Amino acid sequence: MKARPRIRDTVKRLDAALAMVRQDRWQVSGLRAGRLVILAEGSGTAAQLEPAQRRVQELTPLARRALYERRAVTISTIHTTPAGGVEDWELDWPTILYAPVNDPGFRPVGLLIIGVRTPFWYEGEDLNYITAIAGSLTAFVTAATDPLRPLSRPERMVAYLLGEGLSSPEIARALRIDRAEAQQAVGNVLRKLKVRSAGQVSELLEDRRAGGPQLTIASGD
Template identity: 50%
Template sequence: MQKRPLMPLSRRSLYEKRPLVINSVFEKPHANEYDWELDWPAILYAPVGTMGHQPIGLLVIGCRSDHWYTEEDVAYAHALGYSLASLVTALRGPLSRLNESEGEVAQLLSYGLSAPEIARVIRTDDRHARTLVNGVTKKLRSVAADDLMFPIVQMKRRAYRL
């Protein structure tokens, strides 16, 4: 789940809430990594979301060689976008609380790296990495049902005289 600026055609797919296929007439032999969407000859955009609601994401499927997507491919990608909606919603909630560096640390934690290993990967000292790891684990800690229950407190009974 990456955030990046949207190209006009991907924006159109989200606005119209339907898949969009782009095929180039010619191939570029040396694709630029930054503008890969402009360099790839075949791209399929499919909105991720539930029917009738604003899309919450965009599924991008691309091919580096000349390829024509069939109607079945487009329908499958569209159905996959609807199927992925609940997963993206579940992940988007906790991960939306993380800033960019915390998102990188969360990804490294998911690979099983320790705090000293994360410090080496992100090129920082161990103390700063430990602070980031603690912040990420605190933000991603799940809430248990016991945390939501009110404590039972004994209250004094008041006697009312009539």
């Protein structure tokens, strides 16, 4: 499946924006079921979207800290990593920065990860700039990790009704369509979501609700 032009434009603009700060590699990932789904990444002069079969990776302790504290977190060591031959840049490179992707006051929906091959210490101005870039990616990451993204608007309505436990005849009555059309719509939803039952659709919807942005209200204490 080819990426939509506007998504490619977003990645292209992101790569240009990150060229303004010291970095040798960047990665944008969305949160899904407690893990990171890699959506796009850049290295040197090349930026790319991940293919349809996206890679999934576990959260590192520093990534968890950035998500928990909802702020950019960076670590730098004094060793230098030579070009080439690095199996895991996120763990092996001397400088890594994690910036949560979220709107102010909302739970993060993903991470912007930046790496440098040599020791580098990001200062306040750079951190503020990267934090702003990460925040601007919220809509992109939210849309890209939406499990209902393959569905059209009418099919989403069918998915919601399936998730509530309605049968095909009940969906037909709710949407005022005939049973054959409802059965076809249900089949299309299951096929596009790559699931076999209404129960699995319900699980996807629950995961979608759990993974979506949630407003945090500070206590008055």
